[in-house]
Amino acid sequence: MKSSTEGLAAKSGLIAGGAASGPEALLDVREIGISFGGLKAVQKFSLRLPRAGLYGLIGPNGAGKTTVFNLLTGVYQPDSGEIQLGSQRLGQGKPHEITAAGIARTFQNIRLFPSLSVLDNVRLAGQLHNRHGLLSTVIRSRGYRREEELLRQRSLELLQIFELQDRADELASNLSYGHQRKLEIIRALATNPKVLLLDEPAAGLNPQEKFALAESIRQIRDRFQVAVLLIEHDMPLVMKICERITVLEYGITISEGTPANVQNDPRVIAAYLGAGLEDA
Amino acid sequence: MMRGTSSVGSDAAAVAKSEAAEVAVKGNGWTGLIPIAIGILIALVLHFSLPAPQRSYNTQILQIIGIVIVLAVSLNIVNGMTGQFSIGHAGFMAVGGYTAASITYYGSMLLWGSTVKHGGFLGSGDWLFLGSCLAGGLVAAIAGYVVGLPSLRLRGDYLAIVTLGFGEIIRVVLQQTGPLIEDIEALQSVGLKQLVPPPLGGSLGFSGIPKYTNLFWVYSILAITLVVAYRLKSSSAGRSMISVREDEIAAQAMGVNIARQKVTAFVVAAFFAGVAGGLFAHSTGTVSPKDAGFQQSFDYVIMTVLGGRGSISGVTLAAVFLTVLPELLRDFEQYRLIVYALLLIIMMLVRPQGLLGIHEVWEMFNRRRRKAETSGSDVSPAEVGS
Numbered sequence: 001m002k003s004s005t006e007g008l009a010a011k012s013g014l015i016a017g018g019a020a021s022g023p024e025a026l027l028d029v030r031e032i033g034i035s036f037g038g039l040k041a042v043q044k045f046s047l048r049l050p051r052a053g054l055y056g057l058i059g060p061n062g063a064g065k066t067t068v069f070n071l072l073t074g075v076y077q078p079d080s081g082e083i084q085l086g087s088q089r090l091g092q093g094k095p096h097e098i099t100a101a102g103i104a105r106t107f108q109n110i111r112l113f114p115s116l117s118v119l120d121n122v123r124l125a126g127q128l129h130n131r132h133g134l135l136s137t138v139i140r141s142r143g144y145r146r147e148e149e150l151l152r153q154r155s156l157e158l159l160q161i162f163e164l165q166d167r168a169d170e171l172a173s174n175l176s177y178g179h180q181r182k183l184e185i186i187r188a189l190a191t192n193p194k195v196l197l198l199d200e201p202a203a204g205l206n207p208q209e210k211f212a213l214a215e216s217i218r219q220i221r222d223r224f225q226v227a228v229l230l231i232e233h234d235m236p237l238v239m240k241i242c243e244r245i246t247v248l249e250y251g252i253t254i255s256e257g258t259p260a261n262v263q264n265d266p267r268v269i270a271a272y273l274g275a276g277l278e279d280a
Numbered sequence: 281m282m283r284g285t286s287s288v289g290s291d292a293a294a295v296a297k298s299e300a301a302e303v304a305v306k307g308n309g310w311t312g313l314i315p316i317a318i319g320i321l322i323a324l325v326l327h328f329s330l331p332a333p334q335r336s337y338n339t340q341i342l343q344i345i346g347i348v349i350v351l352a353v354s355l356n357i358v359n360g361m362t363g364q365f366s367i368g369h370a371g372f373m374a375v376g377g378y379t380a381a382s383i384t385y386y387g388s389m390l391l392w393g394s395t396v397k398h399g400g401f402l403g404s405g406d407w408l409f410l411g412s413c414l415a416g417g418l419v420a421a422i423a424g425y426v427v428g429l430p431s432l433r434l435r436g437d438y439l440a441i442v443t444l445g446f447g448e449i450i451r452v453v454l455q456q457t458g459p460l461i462e463d464i465e466a467l468q469s470v471g472l473k474q475l476v477p478p479p480l481g482g483s484l485g486f487s488g489i490p491k492y493t494n495l496f497w498v499y500s501i502l503a504i505t506l507v508v509a510y511r512l513k514s515s516s517a518g519r520s521m522i523s524v525r526e527d528e529i530a531a532q533a534m535g536v537n538i539a540r541q542k543v544t545a546f547v548v549a550a551f552f553a554g555v556a557g558g559l560f561a562h563s564t565g566t567v568s569p570k571d572a573g574f575q576q577s578f579d580y581v582i583m584t585v586l587g588g589r590g591s592i593s594g595v596t597l598a599a600v601f602l603t604v605l606p607e608l609l610r611d612f613e614q615y616r617l618i619v620y621a622l623l624l625i626i627m628m629l630v631r632p633q634g635l636l637g638i639h640e641v642w643e644m645f646n647r648r649r650r651k652a653e654t655s656g657s658d659v660s661p662a663e664v665g666s
Contacts, residue, residue, distance in 0.1 A: 073533060075529070075532075094537075095532035095533055096534075096536055099533060099534060099535035100535050104533070104534075107529075107530065111527050111533075112527075112530070113522070113531075114526065116522060116526065120519055123519060124519045124520065124523050124536070125534040137511060137512065137515045138508050138512070140311070140312030140511060142308070147516075148515065187534065191534060
């Protein structure tokens with residue numbers, strides 16, 4: 001286990017140069033924070049995610065990981081700090097604008113559209129970049145038909161890549177749990193994102209499915225050239241595939257670095273196992 | 281299983297690239313109008329093969345059924361597809377009806393000196409009437425925009441109360457309008473005093489409207505309504521609306537502007553309700569404040585619930601059924617509301633998703649066959665990859 005993570009860390013050496021001094025970050029998050037009443041849910045969270053990077057975000061339950069995702073996707077507006085995607089500042093954007101800018105996410109508790117078909121779930125996400133208006137929809141203009149046909153083909157291809165094309169006409173609610181998780185990722189990819197945020201994609205999967213998921217997350221990163229930020233509780237999975245990891249506890253970043261470094265950080269061990277482990 | 285995907289994936293990506301360049305679509309720019317043309321043709325046949333509504337009770341019922349379907353199907357865009365609960369649909373209808381009525385009533389008085397029907401089939405009077413219906417739709421659409429705005433902040437019961445309030449406000453405001461100006465002489469010598477409040481008949485209602493509505497107009501507009509509703513439902517725009525109904529948070533995360541979808545749904549629904557109001561006013565010759573009331577709105581809500589939320593054919597069937605039923609039960613009129621209530625209770629217990637759920641009638645038959653086709657035609661990529 002340990003040797004494999006070290007090997008991986010060495011392989012991704014070009015990014016391991018350090019988050020602060022990294023050459024070019026696609027997603028640049030600078031010291032964002034939010035509090036709910038007196039509760040400081042997230043404080044001074046920073047992240048520099050490079051193009052096609054695969055980073056992890058871990059921490060005990062209630063550490064604020066999903067809150068970070070909600071800040072990045074515009075569900076919450078940060079009280080302080082800045083979020084930049086490429087050359088675009090995202091700070092106060094609405095969720096749909098941020099998705100259009102190129103940040104897509106999945107949800108911890110599956111949020112598919114249950115009474116839409118599998119294909120329609122994907123098509124819904126893919127229509128984001130449609131240009132036709134309501135009038136061309138109603139008169140079925142050529143432009144409308146061309147765009148809809150293109151959308152249908154692209155969605156089917158996406159389903160084919162993930163081997164779900166046989167289920168295209170089924171209702172999303174009729175898929176197995178594992179397939180629903182997969183469809184969430186496909187749907188997020190259909191928005192054609194630059195950054196993909198995965199919120200506990202392995203939750204509830206069995207060991208084989210987790211293994212397959214780890215493989216497919218890597219493949220997604222490689223094929224779609226999308227940067228991935230992963231929240232996950234499954235430590236072996238995170239350590240195996242992530243290039244760098246940020247650890248949150250009570251909304252504060254307590255460690256950041258390569259999997260090997262994070263694994264040996266006494267503060268991380270204290271956070272997970274309890275304090276008082278000086279010999280770590 | 282995942283191992284095989286890598287090679288397959290690149291194949292698929294290559295296919296995607298070659299196909300994306302040239303997506304072939306059949307037909308030209310006019311193809312999209314064919315269903316509407318067919319609908320208008322059917323309306324023409326109906327109009328000329330059946331006796332005039334003034335002379336035949338059955339034709340009159342047929343005409344009312346058409347108008348009711350337009351109202352129920354348009355309400356279904358808000359309640360069924362977008363999942364917002366509006367119970368003020370009759371308010372939009374009344375806004376459209378009064379707008380259209382005042383245009384034809386005072387318009388024909390100014391143009392032709394009296395409110396008597398002017399011109400024959402497709403004559404100048406008919407075009408004034410069509411224009412007035414469209415104007416009614418537009419004014420109702422503006423009202424729909426205003427009522428749609430609270431839906432951005434309110435949901436469920438709270439929104440229902442706002443829409444209910446809207447209908448009641450319209451009803452009370454219409455009751456406060458001034459008496460009608462009866463003839464051309466009075467209209468020419470009219471002073472500011474008679475125009476404020478506007479002369480729309482007050483609580484007695486707006487009567488004496490020329491009866492331009494006939495089967496041709498009703499069923500042409502019904503055809504347009506059905507085609508528009510179906511095209512909305514089966515398009516990206518409709519999927520966006522449905523996604524708002526299913527899960528607003530997920531919809532936003534997928535790039536759907538939920539504020540815009542909700543307001544659009546209200547505006548489109550109100551437009552068709554307004555047009556239907558115009559048809560209604562010109563079919564009976566009167567429109568009164570109580571037509572904006574809660575009772576009327578509730579009829580259409582029952583139709584959408586009964587038909588299935590989002591199912592255009594289901595709601596159409598429910599509208600036909602619930603319009604014909606009271607006519608058949610004329611002798612037992614006082615029991616009508618009991619039958620309605622019972623129907624709703626039974627429906628909620630036995631089939632809460634409505635008659636057809638979100639499906640259309642023809643989908644119920646196609647479903648099994650289409651499934652067989654899609655699973656049979658493709659070779660599984662997993663097999664290709666390994």
